[in-house]
Amino acid sequence: xxxxxxxxxxxxxxxxxxxxxxxxxxxxxxxxxxxxxxxxxxxxxxxxxxxxxxxxxxxxxxxxxxxxxxxxxxxxxxxxxxxxxxxxxxxxxxxxxxxxxxxxxxxxxxxxxxxxxxxxxxxxxxxxxxxxxxxxxxxxxxxxxxxxxxxxxxxxxxxxxxxxxxxxxxxxxxxxxxxxxxxxxxxxxxxxxxxxxxxxxxxxxxxxxxxxxxxxxxxxxxxxxxxxxxxxxxxxxxxxxxxxxxxxxxxxxxxxxxxxxxxxxxxxxxxxxxxxxxxxxxxxxxxxx
Amino acid sequence: xxxxxxxxxxxxxxxxxxxxxxxxxxxxxxxxxxxxxxxxxxxxxxxxxxxxxxxxxxxxxxxxxxxxxxxxxxxxxxxxxxxxxxxxxxxxxxxxxxxxxxxxxxxxxxxxxxxxxxxxxxxxxxxxxxxxxxxxxxxxxxxxxxxxxxxxxxxxxxxxxxxxxxxxxxxxxxxxxxxxxxxxxxxxxxxxxxxxxxxxxxxxxxxxxxxxxxxxxxxxxxxxxxxxxxxxxxxx
Numbered sequence: 345x346x347x348x349x350x351x352x353x354x355x356x357x358x359x360x361x362x363x364x365x366x367x368x369x370x371x372x373x374x375x376x377x378x379x380x381x382x383x384x385x386x387x388x389x390x391x392x393x394x395x396x397x398x399x400x401x402x403x404x405x406x407x408x409x410x411x412x413x414x415x416x417x418x419x420x421x422x423x424x425x426x427x428x429x430x431x432x433x434x435x436x437x438x439x440x441x442x443x444x445x446x447x448x449x450x451x452x453x454x455x456x457x458x459x460x461x462x463x464x465x466x467x468x469x470x471x472x473x474x475x476x477x478x479x480x481x482x483x484x485x486x487x488x489x490x491x492x493x494x495x496x497x498x499x500x501x502x503x504x505x506x507x508x509x510x511x512x513x514x515x516x517x518x519x520x521x522x523x524x525x526x527x528x529x530x531x532x533x534x535x536x537x538x539x540x541x542x543x544x545x546x547x548x549x550x551x552x553x554x555x556x557x558x559x560x561x562x563x564x565x566x567x568x569x570x571x572x573x574x575x576x577x578x579x580x581x582x583x584x585x586x587x588x589x590x591x592x593x594x595x596x597x598x599x600x601x602x603x604x605x606x607x608x609x610x611x612x613x614x615x616x617x618x619x620x621x622x623x624x625x626x627x628x629x630x631x632x633x
Numbered sequence: 634x635x636x637x638x639x640x641x642x643x644x645x646x647x648x649x650x651x652x653x654x655x656x657x658x659x660x661x662x663x664x665x666x667x668x669x670x671x672x673x674x675x676x677x678x679x680x681x682x683x684x685x686x687x688x689x690x691x692x693x694x695x696x697x698x699x700x701x702x703x704x705x706x707x708x709x710x711x712x713x714x715x716x717x718x719x720x721x722x723x724x725x726x727x728x729x730x731x732x733x734x735x736x737x738x739x740x741x742x743x744x745x746x747x748x749x750x751x752x753x754x755x756x757x758x759x760x761x762x763x764x765x766x767x768x769x770x771x772x773x774x775x776x777x778x779x780x781x782x783x784x785x786x787x788x789x790x791x792x793x794x795x796x797x798x799x800x801x802x803x804x805x806x807x808x809x810x811x812x813x814x815x816x817x818x819x820x821x822x823x824x825x826x827x828x829x830x831x832x833x834x835x836x837x838x839x840x841x842x843x844x845x846x847x848x849x850x851x852x853x854x855x856x857x858x859x860x861x862x863x864x865x866x867x868x869x
Contacts, residue, residue, distance in 0.1 A: 507737070514723045514734050520686055521723070523705040524715045525786070526738035 346478045351601035352594050353476075357485040359593020360492030361547040363586045365566070366573035367499060368540030374516040374579045374631045375536045376432060378439040382423045382447035384567020385454075386541040390416040390548025391558035392454060395465050405468045409491065409549050416545020417538050419450065424537040432533070447563075454560035462557035469553060488550040495543050496586050502539075503582060512536060516631065565609060572612040576619045578626025588627070635697035636661045637790055637821050638683070643691035645678045652678040653689070654845045658823075660790065665812070665822040667832040667853075669866055670842030676825040677718060679842075680794055683823075684708060684715055695790070710738050714788035718795045718825075720779040724768030728759055728778055731767050735782035745785075752781040755811070773804040784815065791815070793824045797831060809835050829866040833857050841866065 365387055372380045390412040397411025427442040472483040503509040514522040515532045523529050551566075552558045569592065577588035592612055600608045619627060638660040645653035653675040660666045668676045682689035685705040693701045700708050709715075714735075723731050732752060736745050753760035756777040762770060767778055776796060783791055796812065797805045805828065813835045816822050826832035833839060833853040841849040841862065849862065856862045 507733075510726065510730055510733060511737060513726060517723050517725055518721055520705075521715075521717060521721050522734070524684055524686070524709055524717075525734055525782070526706045526709040527734075528704070528706045 350479050351597040355594030355597030357489045359590040360489045362570050362592050363589025364492045364495050364547045365544050365570035366585050366589045368543045370574040370579035370585050372540050376533050381444040384563030385447050385450040386416045386544035387548040388563035389419040390545030391552030394549040394552045395558045398466050408468050412549035413542045413545040416541045420537050420541025451560050462559040465552050465556050484554050488554050491550050569612045572616045578628045578630040580629040584628030639694045641692040645682050645689045658840050660823050662821050664837045665816050667836035667839040668825045669829045674842035675845040712789035714783035714786050716779045716783045716793040720775045722767040727764050729763045731782050735785040739786050748785050791822045797828045
């Protein structure tokens, strides 16, 4: 029982970051009908931003977090300009391939600049661990979860209760009509890409600090799993995407704990196959292309 | 004096297919003008061209100033509101949120609250349904919301595309009475309708479209009396 609860706890901590990255994927798809294959590189950019900030600027966690998010957002706006804006509204495979190309370029650019081995990120959060009854949790795990939780609550508030969040939902459903009521659809698109990059960047910072490293290809598997979370949940409801992200983290932790950790990375894809057979639009429904 | 809306020599083509050919029409301030015609006559394309939603060639002017090539969201800011064909509400937003989207540009706060009240006075059913999702309304209620969403921005020109589509005859009757009332308060309206008989009853002037061309135009009274129009459009 203790192992079970401990693994559930560990899983929730990691799952929260899957959820945050997956939310960005699904937000961008629902607003622009673009599968942004460069999205995982925002996550990678966040981790390298954290590396740079901790090395050259500050040892304060919040400073490092802000630095990583800013680097990710800058990369996000460049990707929007280069690979999304010129091909928006075209057949869905065209932005898919364009953003894939930019994503691969970003990975190799990072490899050129930072080398092919991971770079070390110092412990900007003082190492400590806490006992919760028989369970234990590290301080950095808690920070990771807290950052993700703040982002999820904040995003939900933004989408549900603010003027621009409402406009974002309107654009997701009917871009032409939203435009005819005065919404600058291009601005909403850039805003959405920027927000998705900020969120993925924050996840990259926390995971980079948690695992004390950043690596040019860290976005690959991580991003793919987050993409799977979006497909499994469907992109219509952000709460669904959040839940599936958390659930994937838990499932992976349980498989690691009870079966073998070598199977951990297969969990997401196994779940995807099963879900797509029975619910091709995801568990909670999707916007179509 | 310039008319509120003037369209001249309008061409819209989709690929190589011409949808609208040399159309000219005007909406003087204070009038209801109708565009009548069968499916595929180019009515909706004309409206989308005015709103900047499709590429077009020709002249499109609002009070003498060209709005051709102006982005759609700016055209709305100049006082043009749209009731799209088939309502096209934001179905995943509530009734109240749809009204907030209607007022996206013209602010919120107290003036917004009082304009929401005005809309609820005009369409009392919407008040009861205000926190329901727009997608869950009946057809008639959806049309009320589509009109309220457009009116709440206090536009100068209201463009309505097939407002009677899919509504029961009784609902259509009261809807057209409401449109006439809205116009009587000073709002200019350009309306596309397949229901020519109803539209001619409230419009001051109408244009008959036939496969992308202007086939006839004139004051409603004259059109209703014309034998050709009777035969082709009014089934008489």
